[in-house]
Amino acid sequence: MSRRLSGIIIWGGTVRKVRLPKANGPQARSLLFALENIAEPGWVKDRHSVASVSTVDSFRNLPKTLRLTIATGWGAAPLLVIAAGVISVVSGILTAFGLLATADALSVLLRTTITPERISESIPEVSLVLVIYSARALIESLERTVEASVRPHVACAAENNLARVVSGIDVIAFEDASFRELAAQGGQAGVRALANSVTPLLGLLSSIATVTASVVATSLFHPLLAIGVVVACVPSAWAASRSSRLNNLHMLGTVSDHLQKSILAEISTDSRFAMERAVFGLRDRLIVEYELVSKRLCQKEITSGLKRARIQLAGRALSGLSGAVAFGVLAILLYTRWIDVAVAGAAAVAMRVSITSVTGAAGRLYNLFELGFSIELYKDLLRGAAERRRSVGSVAFLETGPDIITMSAVGFCYPGHSRPSLCDINLTIGRGEVVAIVGRNGSGKSTLAKIIGGLYVPSIGKVFWNSVDLAYVRENDIRKNVSFVAQTPMAWPTTAGNNVEIGCHADLPIKEWWDRSLKVSGAGDVIDSLPHKMETLLSTRFVDGRDLSVGQWQRLAIARALVRNGSILIADEATSALDPHAESQVLEFLTSSKESMNQVTTIFVTHRILNARKADRIVVMEGGRIVETGSHNELMQNPEGHYRLMYEVQVPPINTRG
Ligand SMILES: Nc1ncnc2c1ncn2[C@@H]1O[C@H](COP(=O)(O)OP(=O)(O)O)[C@@H](O)[C@H]1O
Ligand SMILES: [Mg+2]
Structure with missing residues (x-):
């Protein structure tokens, strides 16, 4: 509040x-929504320290970051990666050779005054220049071709890798807002960055070859000139690192603003909010808040853009200055006759090419530093997903399910929260027992139901199936045994028939069980009323697709759980949206599970006390703890008990006698 x-x-x-x-x-x-202090995801803080590293460290970290691009490409198409690498280096070397040949041709031409004889004498050198540059043009087009194949391979492998890792994440990880945000930011952006890093990476490889060769060539004219070229490189590299660092910090500094914007966009466009948005006339307030956030973002964008422009300007000015110094050295060498005019001309060309290729390399470096940031987020996501993978149990468990479920001193905290949602839960449930969990909103009923069904792993304490710790049971064996009806029914965007059988993987249930499940849940009536019965598409995103009311979706969700015929059935407020007739039909079925459901252990959560009356045992929750257990009659014996008090609130006292 x-x-x-x-x-x-x-x-x-x-x-x-x-x-x-x-x-x-x-x-x-x-x-209402654009609250400035929206929780900043935890990973933003970690990334801050990475994004604000020094120029030297950013260079040191770059190979580590780019290793993933290479490894991803290597995993998908190793031969193409080798070809791309070799071609890039060859292209760089050819550029340098071209430069050397040009310098050579120039030195021949400039040795004395240019005469027709001198020109014909220099034909071999000039021809070599032409051959080299033609070869370079050829290799460049080869480079583009190979690069165009490597890029999609990298994107595809990165996407598949992400899908594989993310699908193995424990369900509880999705309750962690910080991780959800990392998945949203690091997933697609990371895949894009990995694919986009291919071109500048190959370009950089080629530039490194060119720069190295041209610096070596320059040093052959005079070592001082090579030093001048190296010094001229430093400001460009510095500016690339600094401005990408600013960009990355800007990105981190606007995560909260983007979060706010996405919340506002969701509220403005998502159908779930449409009704209340209209009823409470929120349109104008949403527009005001949206503009507030986008103006703030715009301002931050401008400030950061100006800062980057200043750094790039400083980088350009400094590299121009150091280039001038290098050429000044050349002039001095010429003036003091350390080198002659012909060599000086060739050296000038060599220096010009070196400095130009360094500027190109700086641009690619800037790209890579920027993309590296998203690649690192992708890596964080993969690491986070691996940490959140459910520990793989290896113990097999029969599909006939446990004879007894035991919870021993179980406690549970949601990720990112220090306050436990469940404390010291001790509970034993026998096969075929019907247990009702009751309690106020927020007392821990749903959380307890998920732990019993093995969806959440306790933070402390243990859940045993027979004498086996559930943490060691194979996940598939847990899933096969448990049927779950969630509090909010899931509307799967597929046909009505698929909505019911989605949980039956290998074998479909026998016809009798299928019909019975549809009848008891009331899903049969819903499907009969649809134009194409089982084949009706249940999403308005499909052509001729339909939508259902919440109660109708709930009927399908109950049918979906029943047809699986698991040994444990957990229903969390499964009948809350059903009409009274449908509700009593479902509850009648659930509470007579011993006879009707082949000894299925049934746990159902409800806050309607009347629904719990018929359960073999009622578990009363309060503040994350079990405060009472017993049958209806036993619990009604205690006039001060939680159950009795709740019962009397919902049922007039006259009905409680007898
Ligand atoms: N995803 C979540 N993240 C953090 N806290 C949660 C989450 N879901 C539930 N809680 C908290 O856990 C407590 C128990 O919730 P829940 O089991 O859903 O209650 P009930 O089903 O009895 O209404 C509540 O205090 C609720 O605020
Ligand atoms: Mg609940």
């Missing part, structure tokens, strides 16, 4: 300062 105190919002006990928009009316209004 929040209270507003002149620009300070008190939210859950912590004070957050909020900048208010200009008041139009007599009273200033607080922001």
Whole structure:
């Protein structure tokens, strides 16, 4: 809950300062969604220290970052990677040879005054220049061709790798907002960056070959000239590193703004918000807040862009200056007759080419530093996903399920939260037992249900199936045994039939069980009312697709769980949206599971006490703890008990007697 105190919002006990928009009316209004102090994802802090490293360290880290591009390409098409590398180096070397040959031709031509004889004498040198440059043009087009094949290979391999790793993530990881944000930022951006890094990486390889060869060539004219060229490279490299660093810091500095913008965009366009957005007339306020955030982003963009432009300008000026110094050295050498005019001309060409290729390399470096940032996020995502992978249990478990489920001193904290949502849960459930979990909103019912079903692993304590610690059971064997109806029914965008059988992997249920599940859940009636019955597409994104009401979706969700015929059925507020007739039909079926469902262990969560009455055992939750357990009659014996008090709130006392 929040209270507003002149620009300070008190939210859950912590004070957050909020900048208010200009008041139009007599009273200033607080922001609804564009709250400045939106939680910054945890990974942003880690990335800050990486993004603000020194120029030297950014160069030192670059190979580590680019190793992933090479490794990804290597995994997908090793021969192409070798070809691309070799061709780039050859192209760089050819550039340098071209330069040497040009210098050579020039020195022949400039040795004395140019005469027709001198020109014909220099024909071999000039021809060599032409041959080399023709070869270079050829190799350049080869370079483009190979590069065009490597790029898609890298993108495809990176995407597949990501899909493989992300699909193995433990379900609880998706409750971690910081990780969700990393997945959103690091996933697609990382894949794009890896693919986009291919071109500048190959370009850089070729530039390194050119620069090395041309510096060596220049040093042959005079070592001082080579030193001049190297010194002229430094400002460009510095500017590339500094401005990409600024860009990366800017990106980190705007993560929260982008988050706010995406929240506002979601609220403005997502159908889930459409009804209340209209009912509460939020359109104008959303527009005001959207503009507030986008103006802030725009301002930050301009500030960062100007800073980068200043750095690039300084880099250009410094490299121009150091280039001038290098050419000054050449002039001095010429003036003091350390070198003659012919050599000086050739040296000047060599220096010019070196400096130009260094400038090109600096541009590629800038690209790579920038892309490297997203590649590092992608790496973080892969690492984070690997850490969040469910530990692979190796113990097999029969599909007939456990005879007994035991929870021993179980506690659970959601990721990123220090306050436990469950504490000290001790509970034993026998095969075929029907257990109702009741309690107020937020008391921990859904969390407990997910732990019993092996969806969440306890933070402390253990869950045993028979005497086997559930943490060591093969995940597939857990899934085969558990059927789960979630609190919010999932609307799968596929046919009605697929919506029911989506959880039956290998074998479809026998016809009798299938029909019974559809009948009990009421899904059969829903499907019969659809134009193409089982084949009706249930998403308006399809041509002729339909949508259902929440209650109808809930019927399909119940059918989906029932047809799986798992040994444990967990239903979390599964009947909350059903009409009374459908609800009593489902509950009747669930609570008579011993007879009707072949000894299925049934756990159902409800906050309607009347629904729990028929369960073999009722577990009452309060503040993440079990505060009472027993049958309806046992719990009603305690006049001060939580259950009895809840019951009397929902059912008039006269009904509680007898
Ligand atoms: N994804 C989540 N991240 C953090 N806290 C959560 C999450 N889901 C539930 N909680 C917290 O855990 C507690 C128990 O939630 P839950 O088991 O859903 O309650 P119930 O089903 O009884 O209404 C609540 O205090 C709730 O705020
Ligand atoms: Mg719940």
